[in-house]
Amino acid sequence: MRAVVFEQFGEPATVKDVAAPTPTPHGVVVRVEATGLCRSDWHGWQGHDPDITLPHVPGHELAGVVEATGTAVTGWRPGDRVTVPFVCACGGCPACAAGDQQVCERQTQPGFTHWGSFAQYVALDHADVNLVALPEELSYGTAASLGCRFATAFRAVVTQGRVAAGEWVAVHGCGGVGLSAVMIAAASGARVIAVDVSPQALDLARKFGAAECVDASAVTDSAGAGTAGAGTAAAIHDLTGGGAHLSLDALGSPATCAASVNSLRRRGRHIQVGLLPSETGTTPVPMARAIALELELLGSHGMAAHAYPQMLELVRAGILRPDLLVTSTIPLDAAPAALAAMGTAPGSGVTVIEPWS
Template identity: 85%
Template sequence: MGQVMRAVVFERYGEPAEVREVPDPEPAEHGVVVRVEATGLCRSDWHGWQGHDPDITLPHVPGHELAGTVEAAGSRVTRWRAGDRVTVPFVCACGTCPACAAGDQQVCERQTQPGFTHWGSFAQYVALDHADVNLVAVPDGMSSATAASLGCRFATAYRAVVQQGRVAAGEWVAVHGCGGVGLSAVMIAAAAGAR
C-alpha cells in the first residue's frame, strides 16, 4: 500500500461525489485492509448519499458490497493473511455481544458497516473490523464481481427466503420487485426447490 489511494468521496449530502486521493486506511489490531477488486452499488448507498443514515460523517467514501484481497492484517488477526481473497457481509459483527453469542450476527449490538459507520469500498482499499468473525473466503474460480454480490444482496435474500420464510421444496414463492435482492431471492428459492 502507498500513502494515498483513490476513492469516491462526497462532502455534502445529495451533491456530486468525486474521485480523489485520500489517505490509505490502516488495519485495527483485530481487522484487515482489503484491496478492493469489485464493489457493488446498492440502493442503501443512495440513501447514505442522501443523508438518510445517521452513522455517516462527512466527508465520506460509500460502498459496502465488496470483494478483494487482504493487503494487511492487524496483530490479533489469526485466520487471515495478505493475499487471501475475501468478501464480507454488509453488517460486520463484533463477535462477542449477546446477539453474536446467540448466532444473530446480522443484528450485532456493536456492528460496523463499511460505507456507513466508516469509509467504504468505493476506493482502492477498505478497512474491515473483527476480521476473524466477518471475513468469508472467496473460492478459487469465483470472480470478485460475483463474490461482491454475496454479502448484501444474497445474504439479505437468504435470510428472508430461508431463515424467515422457511421455504420448502414445492412451495410457491412470489417476489415483488426484482432488483438485486429480488433476483437473489428468486435464485435462492429456486435452489431450495421452490416454484
C-alpha cells in the same frame, strides 16, 4: 488511494485521492478488486442513514485481497482472497454469542459507520469474526454481490422465510436483492411470482426461474381501489388461488410493503428486506390483516459470516448462479453518476465497480 467521496448528502460525489486506511489491531485492510453498487448506497448518499458522517466514502459489498492485518488477527494473512458481510460483528456481545452476528449490538458497516469500498482499499473490523474465504473458482465480481444482496436474499428466503418446495413465493421488487430471491426460491423448488414495474427486470426474473410475473404499474391502475399495492395483491391472489405462502418486499416502499402483506394467504409469511426510510421513521402496515389471518411479519438483515458455507456450496455446485446477476461492470470514475442514477433508474441486475480498472 483513489475513492468516491461525497461532501454533502444528495450532492454529486467525486473521485479523488485520499489517505489509504490502516488496520486496527483486530482488523484488516483489503485491496478492493470489486464492489457492488447497491440501492443501500443510494440511501446513504441521500442522508437516510444516521451513522454516516461527512465527508464519506460509500460502498459495502466487496471482494478482494487482504493487504495488511492488525496485530491481534490470527486467522488471516496478506494475499488471502476474501469477502465480508455488510454487517461486521464485534464477536463479543450477547447477539454474537447466540450466533446472530447479523444483528450485532456493536456492529460496524463499511460504507455507513466508516468509509467503505468505493475505493482501492477498505478497512474492515474484527477480521477473525467477519471475513469469508473465497473459493478460487469464484470471481471477485461475482463475490462482490454476495455480501449484501445475494446473502441477504439467501437468509431472507431460506432462514427467515423457511421456503418449502411447492410453495408460492412472491418477490416485490426485482433489483439485485429481488432477483437473488427469485433465483434462490426457484432453486428451492418454490413457484415464484416476480413483481416489478420494469419489463427488463421481469425478463431477468423469468430467466432466473420466476413462474409468473406481475407488472405492478399495469395492475394498480385497474384494480388499485385507492389502497397502496391492492392491484398487485389482487393479481397474486388470482395467480395463486388464494395468495402467496411467502412474500418478500425486496424494494422497500410503503406500496411494496403493503402489497407484500396483502398478497399473502392465511398464515402466510412476509419478510421485509428493503429499507423503508420515512420522515417519521415509521411505515403503515396492514396489521388488521396480519391479525385476522395470523400472518408472520419478519425483518431480515444480512447474513452472518459463519452462515456462508451453505450458500457457497450451492454456488460451487452450480445450483445458484450469482454470476448471472452481474449485468454491468464499470470503473471507479463512472461510479458517482451510477450512484446518482439509482434514484430514478435503479437498473436491472447488479452493477459491479472495479476500483483498479
